[in-house]
Amino acid sequence: QEEYRRLAARLLKLSTLITVGLLMGEALLLSLLVRLVFPDYVGAEVPMMILTATFVFIVGFYPWLWAIFVGSGKLSGYTLVAFAGVGVQYAVALGLFHLIGPSATAAMAGMLAYYLWLIPAAYRLARREWGQFVLWGPRPVSAGERV
Secondary structure (H helix, E strand, O other): OHHHHHHHHHHHHHHHHHHHHHHEEEEEEEHHHHHOHHHHHHHOOHHHHHHHHHHHHHHHHHHHHHHHHHOOOOHHHHHHHHHHHHHHHHHHHHHHHHHHOOHHHHHHHHHHHHHHHHHHHHHHHHHHHHHHOOOOOOOOOHHOOOO
């Protein structure tokens, strides 16, 4: 259990560092690179950065969180929150389409909303059922610590 938690913590730390580094690099260089390499896509920098921001969810949370559900064989709760996440994604994207018009930025904001819903909701389910495996969950008590 502790080894699993350490793996989850490493995945989260590394993916966070990579995501922050990529976003900083994109903030500084993406506009120039898009103009030089993909001039037809000038203006797509914000959607590209939103797509990059999802890396922390996909690599930092998804592998260890998903493995808990798959390993338990109890996918119904995860499936329910994933379907609800799709609803959140469409609600945000369509709401932004209505407010600002259809755009890649609005669509990517909807996709980001999916992860902002899915990961906390799936985490809460996993923590309630398998707290000893998740980050920030209750620590398992070892045989030497029992009174």
